Amino acid sequence: MGMPGRPRNPPQSARLLPYNLSLLLEIEKLIYSGDGLARVPVEGTLAPNETPDSRHAQSRGKAVFIPFTLEGEQVEATITEQKSGFARAQLDRVLRPSPERIAPSCPHFQQCGGCQYQHIRYEHQLAAKTSILEETLRRQARIELDRKVTVHAAEPWQYRNRSRFQVRTSPEFAAGYLRFASHVVLPVEQCPISSPLINRALQALWDAGRSGQIPADLREIEFFSNAGESRLLAELWFSSSTPQPKRIQLGELLTSRLRDRLPDLTGSYVFAQLPTRSAQPATEPAPDWALGGGEFRYAVAGTDLRVSGGSFFQVNRFLLEKLAELVTVNRQGNLALDLYAGVGLFTVALAKSFRHILAVESSQSSAADLKYNSPENAKVVRTTVEQFLASKTRHGKPDFIVVDPPRAGLGDRVARELARSDAPRLTYVSCDPTTLARDLVPLRTGGYRIESVHLVDLFPQTFHLETIVELAR
Numbered sequence: 001m002g003m004p005g006r007p008r009n010p011p012q013s014a015r016l017l018p019y020n021l022s023l024l025l026e027i028e029k030l031i032y033s034g035d036g037l038a039r040v041p042v043e044g045t046l047a048p049n050e051t052p053d054s055r056h057a058q059s060r061g062k063a064v065f066i067p068f069t070l071e072g073e074q075v076e077a078t079i080t081e082q083k084s085g086f087a088r089a090q091l092d093r094v095l096r097p098s099p100e101r102i103a104p105s106c107p108h109f110q111q112c113g114g115c116q117y118q119h120i121r122y123e124h125q126l127a128a129k130t131s132i133l134e135e136t137l138r139r140q141a142r143i144e145l146d147r148k149v150t151v152h153a154a155e156p157w158q159y160r161n162r163s164r165f166q167v168r169t170s171p172e173f174a175a176g177y178l179r180f181a182s183h184v185v186l187p188v189e190q191c192p193i194s195s196p197l198i199n200r201a202l203q204a205l206w207d208a209g210r211s212g213q214i215p216a217d218l219r220e221i222e223f224f225s226n227a228g229e230s231r232l233l234a235e236l237w238f239s240s241s242t243p244q245p246k247r248i249q250l251g252e253l254l255t256s257r258l259r260d261r262l263p264d265l266t267g268s269y270v271f272a273q274l275p276t277r278s279a280q281p282a283t284e285p286a287p288d289w290a291l292g293g294g295e296f297r298y299a300v301a302g303t304d305l306r307v308s309g310g311s312f313f314q315v316n317r318f319l320l321e322k323l324a325e326l327v328t329v330n331r332q333g334n335l336a337l338d339l340y341a342g343v344g345l346f347t348v349a350l351a352k353s354f355r356h357i358l359a360v361e362s363s364q365s366s367a368a369d370l371k372y373n374s375p376e377n378a379k380v381v382r383t384t385v386e387q388f389l390a391s392k393t394r395h396g397k398p399d400f401i402v403v404d405p406p407r408a409g410l411g412d413r414v415a416r417e418l419a420r421s422d423a424p425r426l427t428y429v430s431c432d433p434t435t436l437a438r439d440l441v442p443l444r445t446g447g448y449r450i451e452s453v454h455l456v457d458l459f460p461q462t463f464h465l466e467t468i469v470e471l472a473r
Contacts, residue, residue: 020078022092023079024095025039027072034463039064040062063087065087070097077090103119133149152454155318161298165221165222193461205221221236222235224307224313225264230264232264232266236271250270270290287310311343311368314458334354339404341361342363350402386413400425409435419446425473428468431464447473448471449473
């Protein structure tokens with residue numbers, strides 16, 4: 001064994017940079033978080049008035065993530081946070097803008113934490129998301145697609161049918177979103193990605209707040225508009241320290257006050273705010289009280305789906321029918337499994353071309369709506385997908401399986417169980433390309449091949465993307 005010597009110098013990527021250090025950086029590409037990726041030159045830090053030369057241009061130094069940038073841009077940025085392998089920086093100035101950069105439509109952009117891409121021409125947003133999806137599949141799953149990703153887009157503004165606003169009543173009333181990278185409420189009176197009815201509801205909320213009619217116990221309010229923009233549902237989230245009887249009383253009073261300004265408000269649900277939203281609760285919160293009977297309907301492809309407060313439903317009002325069509329068109333047979341079925345967006349469509357449907361959903365609220373919405377040839381199973389697959393219940397060989405998991409994806413156990421299934425076709429609907437790439441590894445190892453990949457842009461102006469992967473044996 002050799003004698004211990006002096007510690008080696010850490011690699012450039014592990015060295016800590018001084019905070020508040022101003023850097024001149026070249027943006028290499030956009031990454032899935034919405035940030036631009038740059039690297040600190042290995043040879044040393046450039047002063048703001050320097051231009052990178054050949055010694056620095058190809059360096060592979062420490063990664064620096066800078067929001068609101070574009071590939072190819074030269075920017076001046078200040079280090080705000082760092083770990084051993086990367087750093088984050090605040091954009092100070094764009095010295096050489098990309099030709100794809102545009103003026104944002106919203107005055108709150110870069111202050112609000114809701115949007116990351118308003119500075120990017122919409123056509124280029126789609127190109128950037130496609131590139132990020134392809135690179136994620138290549139890097140994490142070693143998948144080289146042999147055909148182009150098919151992109152589906154619609155109107156990039158006023159698309160949200162569901163928006164959730166933070167509420168504060170002191171020192172003065174404010175409703176809006178959280179500020180970028182903070183837990184401070186940013187007052188917002190108009191949101192350009194929310195539907196016109198939701199914006200009218202937001203204005204009614206502000207009018208009530210300015211006249212002192214919003215209770216101090218209210219923490220959040222979510223508005224959900226129907227397909228025709230004629231009816232509105234509200235979820236009222238009160239402080240968890242407020243006793244339940246008082247929450248219900250305040251909910252009734254607030255609903256009445258809002259209805260005076262907003263006749264379209266046809267239903268409300270009262271909830272206790274979760275202690276933290278950073279971790280997923282073991283079970284979904286149950287509402288304390290409901291007004292309107294829970295009969296809120298959303299029309300999709302000729303079907304009225306009941307969607308109650310707390311139930312999951314897709315937020316893009318322009319692409320819902322396209323999403324359902326892509327998943328279910330030309331699918332037929334004896335048995336289909338709809339896993340993570342929600343309120344039944346795919347179940348109802350599949351029931352028209354399959355003799356039997358098994359729809360699995362663990363959420364109490366969504367499962368209740370799913371049962372209400374499902375036709376007679378669909379059986380609803382309220383359990384987790386993992387428990388359903390582990391139960392080995394005899395249900396016959398499925399001709400088709402669709403999975404639409406939450407952002408965390410399938411996980412290794414579910415992915416491996418599905419890989420062992422006899423289903424000749426499986427469609428994976430994903431809202432996170434990183435967990436999608438991870439889950440595709442065991443599915444492909446189990447014999448599935450990728451037939452097509454669709455990018456459905458359900459979330460314009462943000463870095464989020466929805467992917468549909470069609471798999472077959």
